[in-house]
Amino acid sequence: RLASNETWSAGVASGLPIPIRRALFHPSPRGAAAPPTCPRRRSRPGRKRWRDFSGHPFEGRGTAPLLNPPLQPQSRTAPSVACPIRSFASSIPRPFLRLEIDSCSDIVMGVGETSYGGMLCSIFLLFALPWCFAHGLEANQSALLTVDASPQSGQKVPDTLFGIFFEEINHAGAGGIWAELVSNRGFEAGGPNTPSNIDPWSIIGQESFIYVSTDRTSCFPRNEVALRMEVLCDNTGSVICPSDGVGIYNPGYWGMNIEQGKTYKLILYVRSLDSINISVSLTSSDGLQKLASGSILADASNVSNWTRVELLLKSVATNRNSRLQLTTTNKGVVWFDQVSLMPSDTYKGHGFRKELVSMIEDMKPRFIRFPGGSYVEGEWLRNAFRWRETIGPWEERPGHFGDVWLYWTDDGLGYLEYLQLAEDLGASPIWVFNNGISQNDEVDTTAILPFDVLDSIEFARGSRDSKWGSVRAEMGHPEPFQLEYVAIGNEDCGKKFYQGNYMKFYNAIKAAYPDIKIISNCDGSSRPLDHPADLFDFHVYTSARNLFSMTNHFDRTSRNGPKAFVSEYAVTGSDAGTGSLLASLGEAAFLIGLERNSDVVEMASYAPLFVNTHDRRWNPDAIVFNSWQQYGTPSYWMQLFFKESSGAIFHPTKIQASFSGAALVASTITWQDPADNSKYLKIKVI
Secondary structure, X not given: OOOOOOEOOOOOOOOOEEEOEEEOOOOOOOOOOOOOOOOOEEEEOOEEEEEOOOOOEEEEOOOOOOEOOOOOOOOOEOXXXXXXXXXXXXXXXXXOOEEEEOOHHHHHHHOOOOXXXXXXXXXXXXXXXXXXHHHOOOOOOOEEEEEOOOHHHOEEOOOOOEOEEOOOOOOOOXXXXXXXXXXXXXXXXXXXXXXXXXXXXXXEOOOOOEEEEEEOOOOOOOOOOEEEEEEOXXXXXXXXXXXXXXXXXXXXXXXXXXXXXXXXXXXXXXXEOOOEEEEEEEEEOOOOOEEEEEEEEEOHHXXXXXXXXXXXXXXXXXXXXXXXXXXXXXXXXXXXXXXXXXXXXXXXXXXXXXXXXXXXXXXXXXXXXXOOOHHHHOOOHHHOOOHHHHOOOHHHOOOEEEOOOOEEEOOOOOHHHHHHHHHHHOOEEEEEEOOOEOOOOEOOHHHOOOHHHHHHHHHHHOOOOOHHHHHHHHOOOOOOOOOOEEEEOOOOOOOOOHHHHHHHHHHHXXXXXXXXXXXXXXXXXXXXXXXXXXXXXEEEEEOHHHHHHHHHHHHHOOOOOOEEEEEEEEEOHHHOOOOOHHHHHHHHHHHHHHHHOOOOEEEEEEOOOEEEOOOOOOOOOOEEEOOOOEEEOHHHHHHHOOOOXXXXXXXXXXXXXXXXXXXOOEEEEEEEOOOOOOEEEEEEEO
């Protein structure tokens, strides 16, 4: 950052300021140790001293000036705003880029500053040009980047341009961002008929000591299955229990991450006709290392009916592959139901895994589309997501089998929790609801009634005195959520009853909530829609080359119709694998096209967002995790380059290469950091 009367010099990795006026990006000579950057100083006549991208100096001959006009002595006053360049290039040979940005002072004045010191410039170079390395580099290869930074040319980018799409896929929610550690906590995953499978619960002890089954004796009418544990041994008599007891254990989602010094809250429901002495413990996967323990002691009179029990367990050690055990040495029959174990330190206290949601937070998403995707549809309607069954006390939620991605969810992460997550992230919620269509069956339009959807909107937006707003208030959120977008179905355009069903929902929602923006499943990017909509949904999964070429896809979209919502995009297949730099570059080029066309593109989100390493139903994904680790793929980190674009000012940018076969795209934005009110110019080149 320089004031107008300060001196300047050139530099890249060193962090020194450079006036951006025809900065030439030349190719390195073959075999050179590193590419030259802008000259910092001359070491002696006939030789020039350069710095490579890691900041290390080296010398080389050359007479052509790197800057045009040439650099003057360092006492010279900067003729325009000085902008530090941050480059992410490595030291391998690659082409250099020439930059020409006129009217930097106009940029500054255009955003309300009166001195050159008010603007910081960043240039992000996301280069992967295999062609260059395959065919060699010629000395005259260069590219000219021109930015029109005049205030009148700037285009306001929608505040909502970049957000996230969360789908319950790959155990993204259950066993993912939802911090519940017990899998199949209500014993419902095996279905309503008993006896049933209790997986992943397992038995501790020999068959001669313990017998475990399920029955329909739960006190919760919407999930009637409970676990019945009959203990055949005792602490006295002829059949003596093992000293550590017999019982059941739950390994969670491929092992629980239990950490030293942290506290975990256990809630369970228990019933017995006898007095009970239940040992509750967190142990290693083999049960030999005890991390935390507690006891449930009660007379028969206190547990003859279903009784809620709460315990706080503080761990004395760390084990990444732990389990929860319930054991006893007392003969008798004990019933268990709704066994939950949650860490006490969740994201903002709302039940989400902190380290995973923090990665979302770093993306600065402006919206969150939820809960799917295909998850909303279901393979069959009987397994579609139904919001009413995911609200209320968690113990009363029946859960359901997601037959598209083939696993059970207890629905602790339900409709209210999604709305809460959006609020916690400062993002607009986008509620995707089932419109009577699954992947294999449909409801005839004549049988469609829109009241269920209207109730879901009232739950989110209604006052605490309304029927469904009062339910939300009872769940701990008396104030309405800011629900302004709904999507009618997912990828259902062209199905037999979609348009008829769509219009029923559209008319009913607009009559009750005229301000809500409604999203159609039908693509309006190439031709007008034949039905009303505020936005149309656009999905694309393709190769890196194809997505790169789609940077111009929305250039020809009508500016008079509904806006585009690119709710699912990604490079897939061999270009991506489980995540690759090549994939992220194709995606980045596509997003630059969305920035440029943000007068017609209102929102965009990558898909899928999360994958648990133990359940890869889809590749690639943005964030990879297990019970205690997480990392972002290149596609995740690519999105961070665009986190300031929403609400920014987009400036027309052109890039021209002097050599054939070049595939280059670029964009420029100016944005203001609310943390310190500094204003920035960001240039992205792919």
